[in-house]
Amino acid sequence: MDTLSSADLIAFLTMLTEEMPGHSDRLRELDAQFGDGDLGITIAIGMKAIRDALPELEAEEPGVILAKAGMAFNREAASTFGAIFATALMSAGKQVRGKPEIALGDLPGMIEAAASGVSARGGAKPGEKTILDVLLPMAAELQAQVAGGAALADGAAATHRACGEALEATKSMEAKHGRGGWFKEKSIGIQDPGSTAICLMMDCFARFVAG
Amino acid sequence: MDTLSSADLIAFLTMLTEEMPGHSDRLRELDAQFGDGDLGITIAIGMKAIRDALPELEAEEPGVILAKAGMAFNREAASTFGAIFATALMSAGKQVRGKPEIALGDLPGMIEAAASGVSARGGAKPGEKTILDVLLPMAAELQAQVAGGAALADGAAATHRACGEALEATKSMEAKHGRGGWFKEKSIGIQDPGSTAICLMMDCFARFVAG
Amino acid sequence: MKKLINDPFEFVDETIEGVLLAHPEHLKRCGGSKRALMRADGPVEGKVAIVTGGGSGHIPVFLGYVGPGLCDAVSIGNVFSSPSPDDMLAATKAAHGGAGVLHLYGNYSGDKMNFGMAAEMAEMDDIEVATVLATDDVSSAPVEEIDRRRAVAGLFFAYKIAGARAEEGAGLAEVVEAAEQAAFATRSMGVALTPCTIPAAGAPTFEIGEGEMEIGMGIHGEAGVRRGEIVPVDDVVDELLGHVLADMPFKAGDEVAVLVNSLGATPPEEVYIMYRRVTAVLGEAGIAIHRSFIGEYATSLEMAGASVSLLRLDADLKRLLDAQAYSPFLPRLGA
Amino acid sequence: MKKLINDPFEFVDETIEGVLLAHPEHLKRCGGSKRALMRADGPVEGKVAIVTGGGSGHIPVFLGYVGPGLCDAVSIGNVFSSPSPDDMLAATKAAHGGAGVLHLYGNYSGDKMNFGMAAEMAEMDDIEVATVLATDDVSSAPVEEIDRRRAVAGLFFAYKIAGARAEEGAGLAEVVEAAEQAAFATRSMGVALTPCTIPAAGAPTFEIGEGEMEIGMGIHGEAGVRRGEIVPVDDVVDELLGHVLADMPFKAGDEVAVLVNSLGATPPEEVYIMYRRVTAVLGEAGIAIHRSFIGEYATSLEMAGASVSLLRLDADLKRLLDAQAYSPFLPRLGA
Ligand SMILES: Nc1ncnc2c1ncn2[C@@H]1O[C@H](COP(=O)(O)OP(=O)(O)O)[C@@H](O)[C@H]1O
Ligand SMILES: Nc1ncnc2c1ncn2[C@@H]1O[C@H](COP(=O)(O)OP(=O)(O)O)[C@@H](O)[C@H]1O
Ligand SMILES: [Mg+2]
Ligand SMILES: [Mg+2]
Numbered sequence A, B: 001m002d003t004l005s006s007a008d009l010i011a012f013l014t015m016l017t018e019e020m021p022g023h024s025d026r027l028r029e030l031d032a033q034f035g036d037g038d039l040g041i042t043i044a045i046g047m048k049a050i051r052d053a054l055p056e057l058e059a060e061e062p063g064v065i066l067a068k069a070g071m072a073f074n075r076e077a078a079s080t081f082g083a084i085f086a087t088a089l090m091s092a093g094k095q096v097r098g099k100p101e102i103a104l105g106d107l108p109g110m111i112e113a114a115a116s117g118v119s120a121r122g123g124a125k126p127g128e129k130t131i132l133d134v135l136l137p138m139a140a141e142l143q144a145q146v147a148g149g150a151a152l153a154d155g156a157a158a159t160h161r162a163c164g165e166a167l168e169a170t171k172s173m174e175a176k177h178g179r180g181g182w183f184k185e186k187s188i189g190i191q192d193p194g195s196t197a198i199c200l201m202m203d204c205f206a207r208f209v210a211g
Numbered sequence C, D: 001m002k003k004l005i006n007d008p009f010e011f012v013d014e015t016i017e018g019v020l021l022a023h024p025e026h027l028k029r030c031g032g033s034k035r036a037l038m039r040a041d042g043p044v045e046g047k048v049a050i051v052t053g054g055g056s057g058h059i060p061v062f063l064g065y066v067g068p069g070l071c072d073a074v075s076i077g078n079v080f081s082s083p084s085p086d087d088m089l090a091a092t093k094a095a096h097g098g099a100g101v102l103h104l105y106g107n108y109s110g111d112k113m114n115f116g117m118a119a120e121m122a123e124m125d126d127i128e129v130a131t132v133l134a135t136d137d138v139s140s141a142p143v144e145e146i147d148r149r150r151a152v153a154g155l156f157f158a159y160k161i162a163g164a165r166a167e168e169g170a171g172l173a174e175v176v177e178a179a180e181q182a183a184f185a186t187r188s189m190g191v192a193l194t195p196c197t198i199p200a201a202g203a204p205t206f207e208i209g210e211g212e213m214e215i216g217m218g219i220h221g222e223a224g225v226r227r228g229e230i231v232p233v234d235d236v237v238d239e240l241l242g243h244v245l246a247d248m249p250f251k252a253g254d255e256v257a258v259l260v261n262s263l264g265a266t267p268p269e270e271v272y273i274m275y276r277r278v279t280a281v282l283g284e285a286g287i288a289i290h291r292s293f294i295g296e297y298a299t300s301l302e303m304a305g306a307s308v309s310l311l312r313l314d315a316d317l318k319r320l321l322d323a324q325a326y327s328p329f330l331p332r333l334g335a
């Protein structure tokens, strides 16, 4: 697979919505350590909302599918993560407006757009233990993969690895946003729950494009 | 000791009010098994109320001391047991009105009066797992001891033994009164908490008159 | 023991002090009595006075039911224990407005014996006293032995109805009649999930296994009708209403008031979820709901659980139920 | 998990259904929205509308604060999670009476982002929207960073004051000003004894050891200022008030309103015992209590714990606090 058509994207989102609820407990436990423990439930409800929305999105172009999936997620599972995630998908989707397919070359710009959308919505800066701390390293790695002429599957695999390393790095950060922000130094040592969710999604994507 | 003067009675009640709170936990646990668990607290608070009342009772005759001790108990620790116990003490006290001392020969009549007062107040009949089921056997034993010409200490010791046997017999009874009445067959097998309290008091009395 | 208290033996007196500090415009002591409170504007001359009382640990039961259109005075016992006859007498004398006194309380033996003594003493003071007992808990005895039934949250309806009748200026016999009608027309059944701890005892009175509930348990932990696994709340409501509806029995065409009470630790959300099911079951049975009360009307320290009470209405009871009444411990009552 | 619920994922919707069945004369849905409710008599033409919202699990927060003299509409999220911008927008549009809308809610990032989106959308529909956030929890950030503070039960005062100002017919800017004054003049601090369990999670969010408490913990389990052994409640109150009084700071001669809130599982008796101590501490500090509120004003599922909030009053705030307001979830408010 070199590019993602609308049908591909819908197949990926279907797989994503099937897999992610299985990580609910893990995400809930992470979020409970320096938050309110709702993230696992947010993911479970939000993924179900995306799945329910998919049948009506088949005729749309990939960018619109992404944007509408994000809105569907936050409609049913609004929350800090819901708003941030919806913003990310809407920003990424806007980036490929009008394109019938998404290629590896589109991905760096999409993730960069997602990151700046998230930053504008929530005011976070790098190093503050938010999903920005995985999005920005992902965008950089994607950039490098495109420059190196990688195939989609290889680029995605490398980006997943980069995401995992970035996630590991969130452990040493102190949370400044969301409920985690009130736990201050108690948040150090635990990996960021929101970034964990993003990484799990990236893992799913890498496996999807690998076939 | 052959008879109890007011000073003796006050000495006994002082000993009683010192000892009984030590049985609180045991009484609470018994009462909790087929009731609401308050009896231990009732005894602790009520005994303290008697002790606080004693200094003002020194000049009174024994019958009045008993009656007022009962009222003091139920003033601070009103409850089913409080009302029953106050009634018992008031009835027993009335029985020796005008007498400066209480002899063994007075005791059968006093306990009989207590039993009929209790029965009139609470409507219980023998065999319904109430303090009547120790009071009546105690009265019978006292009668026998008086007929046999026993000394006070021996009569009291024998009555304590009879009380203990009667208490044992309450185990097989089904409660019909107080909160225990709602536990029906679940109350079988457990000894009556109120009768347990009476028996503990009788034990104290037997040791007191033994010197 | 997870409690926000000081000396457990001061629990009741400190609660009363807090209540009086919070609601001085509403409640005052009956003379010097530490354990008897009354309407701040009482005694109300010429009105039948309603005096209640019972053990502590159940707010708004009992002191929260003193107020215009409710009771006139209350005597307050230790936790789960009857008040003393002295305090009952103090409440009776202080509330008496010259038109007689109704002793209205729950059918518990300690309360009955002690109120009995207080009534005897009041009568020696030439105060006419009548007594009505609430016996709404259908789980506590078969209907043929209704006199053995204990009271749970349905006591609220007896207060509301008798209080309104007294406020209308009715005489003692009429207030008694209204109270008896309300008490008889009220049937309740509860479920308990967790035990309560008497502060001075320091340990739970009873145990309910993780994942277990007891249907019909009384608000002091008295035995219920069955213990079992916790099931979906709709099924719990069906079971409670099954007992309640069969008891009077309630029939199609009846009009009722509904009370869904939380024992305290059960969150408000859950009693609303229960109420949702109650409306469905009553709807199916053809029973019309005239008015509903949902929330904490009789708690039991930190117990989790709830009860459903129905009051079968006629025109008189409806008028009395809808009448204005006020207590700072309750949402606004009456139209 | 000791809960009286059905499917945990239906918890919020079934609660809302129960609430609407119980209070049809008081609340209605905003159009077809499942998660937005409003005053049954709304929109009130010509009045500034106040719209609030937030995660579920805190009744009477948030839907219990809709009513005359309070908020006009509410959007309702999943348990402990923000409502969606769609529902916020639905509430905003439905409540709008032509005089602008105040979004008044607690300072939580999910709510802020989602309300932010809703406000942008409402403005595209030519509805003027202003926003005021409650930040009363002094334990959540130092006073220099008051904008980072979260809201706890003191949110009640912001509703009461802003609601009264809107009811007086004030314009949006004036209602905003009153809301800001109330929000700024309110300081709270809580203590938690037991955790809560999100129904869909099925396990407690956090743990507090037997015999332990956490001073300053937020109502979703957010970190407080210290964890330690449970001490007599008078000492707990002293510690909470120590933080609260030092924060504004409150001074001798100040006049305040007091709110002692139970998180739900803490019995009413205990918050009255707390209030008793509050009066003593304030009395000693020369601070006068104008009015007090004691009970459940913001709960957190089956959490045990409580908070103390103070609102520093001036003549305007006093008038607004004393004004009539009504919700079936609260004791009578106002004179
Ligand atoms: N301002 C922000 N920008 C980006 N991501 C954020 C921001 N605030 C929180 N997050 C992410 O959201 C996650 C928490 O989401 P969620 O549990 O919904 O929020 P809440 O803390 O409100 O309960 C965090 O782990 C973090 O990755
Ligand atoms: N009607 C009665 N007559 C005599 N004794 C009684 C009666 N009812 C209860 N008791 C005694 O009182 C004890 C319970 O007292 P207590 O715990 O105060 O009552 P409650 O059951 O109201 O909590 C019982 O164990 C029994 O011995
Ligand atoms: Mg969270
Ligand atoms: Mg008992």
Ligand SMILES: [Mg+2]
Binding pocket: B036, B038, B079, B080, C080, C081, C082, C110
């Ligand atoms: Mg008792």
Ligand SMILES: [Mg+2]
Binding pocket: A036, A038, A079, A080, D080, D081, D082, D110
């Ligand atoms: Mg959350």
